[in-house]
Amino acid sequence: MADQLFPVPPVKYGSLRVGGMTLEQSPFAETVSLGAFLGAGRDELVNRIHEMFGVILPEHPRAVHAADGRCTFLWNGPGQWLAIAVEGLGLLSRLREVCGDVCALTSQSDSRAILKLSGPNVREVASRLVPIDLHPRVFGKDHVASTLAGHIPVIIWQTEDAPTYLFLVFRSLAASLFHDFSVALNGLSYSETDSCV
């Protein structure tokens, strides 16, 4: 008998609460990358997605939500996007039907984990690791950016005005990123250290 494979979460800790802020793993999402083929592929892809999902794929680093609210498209480079949906939607097969002939579709569900950072002061916490400007004047709700958190490549996506951030991170680096954020969170909070004194 072959050994059975058991799914292991990318980060073994559940969630971390510091100073009213929460760092947690976002529930598993189906993720598919879309890369438009050369030539007319790009325009045709934009048309098909518009017809089927009711959104225009963004030309700039933004997130747009399908009209039915069940799927989101993130800009992921020129002519490239990431589609994200809750598990069980059958996102890849649905996209294959809609636009499989005009773009490269690859399942990325197993490649990335998603960490969610929410609560007061998370902009300051995120700014400790991410070198881009997160000021609300330039980075707001549904803005995304591919950048580095410390030395770890991430896609940062602000999902709420409050703000709340999602970090899409390569799965094998998720535990390191979780650790880095736990340090950043504790460095900012007074409560944890105060109570230790």
Added chain:
Amino acid sequence: MRLTCPSCGSRGLEEFTYRGDASVRRPAADASEQAWVDYVYLRDNPCGRHQELWYHGAGCRSWLVVTRDTRTHEIFDVRNARDVALTERQTDAGQGEIA
């Protein structure tokens, strides 16, 4: 030093990798040996403006053509290498300097 990526905006140097002189062009297949030696091995070391390739590996993964002053690191221009190559192909000026 910071570069303003056409897709991502102003980003720090740590997100980019230098990928060499952007002004060299591949000679014709039947070009002289000397032309190929120039293309493969020989590079100028300009003092001042230089056109160079940078790769935005930690961002949008675009190749960029950056015009930089090698003395001051002043950046004059950042363009998508893809656009530069397509423009060149259209104007059929593939052998010379980038306009």
